[in-house]
Amino acid sequence: MSAIEIPKPDPRILARRAEILAGLAALVPPTSLITxxxxxxxYETDALTAYRRVPLAVVLPETTEQVSRVLTFLNREGVKVVARGAGTSLAGGAIPSxxxxxLGVSKMSRILDVDxxxxxxxVEAGVxxxxxxxxxxxxxxxxxxxxxxQLACTIAGNIAMNSGGAHCLKYGVTTNNVLGVKMVLIDGTIVELGGAHLDAAGYDLLGLIVGSEGQLGVVTEATLRILPLAEGARPMLMGFQSAEDAGACVAAIIASGIIPVAIEYMDRPAIKVCEAFAHAGYPLDVEALLIIEVEGSEAEIEDLIGRITTIAADYNPSGLRISQSEAESAAxxxxRKSAFGAMGRLADYICMDGTIPTGQLSAVLTGIARICEGYGLRVSxxxxxGDGNLHPLVLFxxxxxxxxxxxxxxGEDILKLCVELGGCLTGEHGVGIEKRDLMTYQFNTIDLDQQMRVKTALDPQWLLNPHKVFPLAGRPV
Amino acid sequence: MSAIEIPKPDPRILARRAEILAGLAALVPPTSLITxxxxxxxYETDALTAYRRVPLAVVLPETTEQVSRVLTFLNREGVKVVARGAGTSLAGGAIPSxxxxxLGVSKMSRILDVDxxxxxxxVEAGVxxxxxxxxxxxxxxxxxxxxxxQLACTIAGNIAMNSGGAHCLKYGVTTNNVLGVKMVLIDGTIVELGGAHLDAAGYDLLGLIVGSEGQLGVVTEATLRILPLAEGARPMLMGFQSAEDAGACVAAIIASGIIPVAIEYMDRPAIKVCEAFAHAGYPLDVEALLIIEVEGSEAEIEDLIGRITTIAADYNPSGLRISQSEAESAAxxxxRKSAFGAMGRLADYICMDGTIPTGQLSAVLTGIARICEGYGLRVSxxxxxGDGNLHPLVLFxxxxxxxxxxxxxxGEDILKLCVELGGCLTGEHGVGIEKRDLMTYQFNTIDLDQQMRVKTALDPQWLLNPHKVFPLAGRPV
Structure with missing residues (x-):
């Protein structure tokens, strides 16, 4: 995606570099400033490694108060700030100019309270x-x-991108699991939003902050919902002779009201590669494979598997296999978890991240096949x-x-198709710089203006993670 | 609450009344304008009937486009607008000046699409x-x-107040069940937020709008999540010899990870009055009664009742009764549902609406008893x-x-106690005018300023439902 523009640095800021570094040095311990x-x-890039820029400086504050002092100073000096968790963004959300x-949160990684x-x-946001x-x-x-x-990424980054994952089908994404945050605004003010209770009086600024990609403030602490571990969990495998059958089966399961922990989909190329890599016992004679996991007590698991099997019977399933042991579940x-790595041994790919209403699964799979055929490219x-979050890999x-x-x-055409089918550009990776210029396919000028008004209200100079999320043209700053 | 101030009308607006009415008459059909x-x-009040003001005029548009024209006109003329659903707000959210x-949404009440x-x-927002x-x-x-x-209140009002209800323990409040809205901003622009998919690119303005009490725009359409009806549901009754035991039992059930459909609490005065009114078979020899409802297949119901009964055994339950029939469930x-009406036959009361973390149930019940004793007032x-949403009735x-x-x-002291215990001022009724002046107990000046910055960004003249939510002092407009 070499076409994405990162604006040239402001020469007036570069000229004042020494002065800015001296200012920062007065605000944080020496070990917290990298020059x-x-x-x-x-710190020049993240997981979107095709783009990189070496930043002016890196600060790694140890406390919320240090973050406040740093932002107060940078706001006064008109210097841009890119907050960074672990730098695992696939959308370029942490790439600086x-x-x-x-401003990295890695030194703020204490567990503060368990209730x-x-x-x-x-927790502190760098956990x-x-x-x-x-x-x-x-x-x-x-x-x-x-x-x-999840081994590397931080809660700060999860909140910025409203991150998801396989368990989110049942338990929701980050926004459904964050109860409160402490954050610092660009002018240094420290605010607390939400808390350990349902709902709150006044506007739901907490919901606004989650998924705002580091553009409205820097989160330094978070109160998160924790859930009791389930008594047990069991995956089942189900093969299908067409993508349409598999897609329709997923839609029927969801429409029935059953919410498994996960419903993962793999097509024939992926099944073949993953089976060769992991020897998981996947059926090789099917066009599509679903991995459906349910959890609960033994009685609940049995009941759910029975109901899912009954629903699936209408869609010509084959190779049905219910895990019989911990070892089989692990395999x-x-x-599934080695899928992206395994595909990477076969070919280069770009990984898309669109969403669609689950009722459109068959339609989107047919459409993706058609688009890729038109370009003469393979797709997996x-x-x-289960939650309509697609990750088609376009091989090249x-x-x-x-x-x-x-x-x-x-890849762009695939994301446009998602929007046409009533879905959107990103499910869990965020917009970052990667999809910034595609936002006009999802939103009209009026919609984007409303979002940017909120940005301007909280960050009038547009210093926090600029060049992300909104197309460069049409900005107020 | 006769102490709540509704600002005097602006004489310049009153002087221009004829001109404003003529302007409105040109924008909507004659049947949509009440003069x-x-x-x-x-339209002078809502369910907080202690306060009332006759508005300048009432418009009842039939379409989003009419709403847009009306708001464009009123914004240009600098006239305040109070959006109104069915006028059932207990917090005075729809009381005009x-x-x-x-601006009533009652004529926009069509079902647009079921999927x-x-x-x-x-649906249109007046449904x-x-x-x-x-x-x-x-x-x-x-x-x-x-x-x-729910028989009267509209989706528009539910979205404005982020309304709850008994089923919300399991299924979440309004914000968890609204997927998208069409709304009109004060300058007449029509925006669409969200849609029939999980998450969305860009900022979560949808989450911001839900619960914003008609202050950021007028919602005219909404896309809502619908859920499959459960196979079956069954309530159980459980009595306790102290409020502390009942509160601790609720906290233990929630902490175990079981989420019943509803956990309703009644104390001795309420049990007595409701039993006399409804002959529901409640135990009369207990200090506190829980009504716990679970749902699902017969196997799930049996399993959940068994687990709940086991947990409750640690808290000296008595009078355990599991409904054996539809008729018994209905009784x-x-x-429970006639409780407020039944209490009203006994005495006048004010109904509070605070929330607390469920772990604080025992503490808040003890505290409420102490506060009411201090004032020499009875409380029920x-x-x-289950979700820590309290409705103490203070009798007078x-x-x-x-x-x-x-x-x-x-009542104020009770809400302050909720905030002290880590909860907040309102669970499902909203702030309105009722709790506007208590917001300073929940939020400091910085927190309120952040919320008001968002208001100013979307409604620079503060014309939409002003005099609500934020204390009158310290406003930017």
């Missing part, structure tokens, strides 16, 4: 996603949203089918610039 | 809450949020215990002004 170029280079200061009676945990579950698993609890990068999930579909040869460009246009 | 005083008087035009495959329904379920019940679906006023719910606690004699004032101060 050397070779060290700054570690050369005139921006990166099982109210099922909440309060990793898996670190939250790790802090409560011995008490029989877990934190539900589980992005694939089934190992195959591996995704969270990265050493052929013409084919890369073709793959990018193909 | 005669005796007809306007029907004398210089405001009431059971995607489990969504699209009643029960009308939504009524439109899909023959298909085996329902709309989950169920405020007590149990009739008692009837509320949605409305013919004694001194006792009324005492009751109001007592």
């Amino acid at each position: 050397e170029e070779d060290e700054r280079r570690a 050369e005139d921006a200061v990166v 099982t009676a109210n099922r909440t945990i309060r 990793t996603n898996l670190g939250v579950s790790g802090a409560v698993s011995h008490l029989g609890f877990f934190y539900a949203p589980d992005p694939s990068s 089934i999930w190992k195959g 579909n591996i995704f969270h089918a 040869n990265a050493n052929d610039p013409a084919e890369q460009e073709k793959a990018e246009r193909c | 005669e005083e005796d007809e306007r008087r029907a 004398e210089d405001a035009v009431v 059971t495959a995607n489990r969504t329904i699209r 009643t809450n029960l009308g939504v379920s009524g439109a899909v019940s023959h298909l085996g679906f329902f709309y989950a949020p169920d405020p007590s006023s 149990i719910w009739k008692g 606690n009837i509320f949605h215990a 004699n409305a013919n004694d002004p001194a006792e009324q004032e005492k009751a109001e101060r007592c």
Whole structure:
């Protein structure tokens, strides 16, 4: 996606670099300020590695108060700020510009409070996603949203992107699991939103902050909902002779009111590659495979599997297999979780992240096949089918610039199709810089203006993570 | 609460009344404009009847386009607008001022689209809450949020107040069940937010709009989530010898991860009055009664009742009774649903609406008893215990002004206690004018300023439902 523009740095800021560094040095401990170029280079990109810019400086504050002082200073000086969790954004959400200061939350990673009676945990925003579950698993609890990068990614980044994961079908995405945040606005004011209770008086600013991609403030603490671990869980495999049958089956399960923990979809190319990689025992004679996991007591599991099997019978399933052991469950999930890595051994790919209403699954799969055929490109579909969050992988040869460009246009067409079918551009990866210029397909000028009015209200100079989310043309600043 | 100020009308607007009416007459059909005083008087108050002001005029547009033209005109003329659903707000959310035009959505009440495959329904905002379920019940679906006023109240009002109800313990409040809205901003622009898909790119303005009490725009259409009706449901009764035991039992059930459809709480005075009124078979020898309803297949119901009974055994339950028939279930719910009416035959009362973390139930019940004892007033606690949404009724004699004032101060102290215990001022009734001046107990100046910045960004002149939500002092306009 070499066509995405990152604006040139403001020469007036570059000229004042020494002065800005001196100002920062007075506000944070020496170990919290990175100025050397070779060290700054570690912050030049995130998981969208095709784009990179070395930032002006990197600050790693240790407290909310330090974040407040840093933002007060940078706001007064008119310097851009890019907040950063672990840098795992696939959409380029943490890529800086050369005139921006990166503000990393990695030194704020303490667990502050665990309250099982109210099922909440309060953490600093630099705690990793898996670190939250790790802090409560011995008490029989877990934190539900589980992005694939959960070993590394931080709660700060999860909140910025409203991250999802396989468990989100049943438990919701980040916004459904964050009860409150402490955050710092660009002018240094510290605000607390929400808390360990349902709803709140006044406007729902908390909901607005979740998914705002670091553009409205820097979150430094969060109160999260934790859930009791289920008694048990069991995956089942179900093969189909066509993508349409599999898609229709998913829609029928969801329409029936059953909410499994996960419904994952793989097409024939993905099944073949993953089976070769993980020896998970997937059926090789089908066009599409669903992995459906249910959880609960043994009675609930039996009941749900029975109901799902009955619904699926209308869609010509084959190769039905219900896991009979922990080892078999682990193998089934190992195959799915290694899917992206396994595909990467086969070919280069770009991973899209659109969503659609689940009733449109058959239509979107047919449409994706048609689009890719038109470009003469192979596609592999591996995704969270239950909540309509697609991750089609468009395969191409990265050493052929013409084919890369073709793959990018193909990916764009797929996202436009999602919007046409009543879905949207991103399910869990965010807009970042990657989909910034596609926002005009989802929203008209009036819709975008409303969103930008809120940005301007909270960050009048547009200093917080600029160049993201909104197309560069038509901005008020 | 005679102390709540409604600002005096702006004489410049009153002087231009004829001109404003003529302008409105050019924008909507004659049947959509109410100008005669005796007809306007029907819109002078809502369910907070202690306060009333006859509005300048009432418009009842038939289409989104008419709403747009009306708002464009009123914005240009600097005239205040109070949007109104069915006028059932207990917080005074729909009470106008004398210089405001009431914009009612009652003529926009069509069901636009039902999509059971995607489990969504699209309606005009004037459809009643029960009308939504009524439109899909023959298909085996329902709309989950169920405020007590559901026969009358509109989706527009539900969205404005983020309304709740007994089913919300399991299914969430309005914000969890609204997928998209069409709305008109004060300058007449029509925007669409969200849609029939999970999440969305860009900021979550939809979440911001839900619960914004008609201050950011006028919602004219909504896409709502509908859910399949459960196979079956069954309530159980459980008595306790102390409020603390009952509160601790609720907290333990919730902490275990079981989410019943409803957990309703009644104390001894309420049990006595409701039993006399409804002959529901409630135990009369207990201090507190829980009505716990579970739903699902017969196997799920049996399993959940068993687990709940096991947990409750630690809290000295008595009078355990599991409904054995439809008739018995109906009688149990009739008692609960007639509770407020039955209490009203006994004494005047003010109904509070605070929330607390469920782990604080015992503490808040003890605190409420202490506060009311201090004022020498009786209190009866009837509320949605499972999600910590309290509705303590403070009983008083409305013919004694001194006792009324005492009751109001007592109610304030109860809400302050909720905030101290980590809860908040309102669970499902909203702030309106009723709790406007208490917002400073929940939020500091910085927090309120942030919320008001958003208001100013979307409604620079503060014309939409002003005098609500934020204390009059400290406003930017």
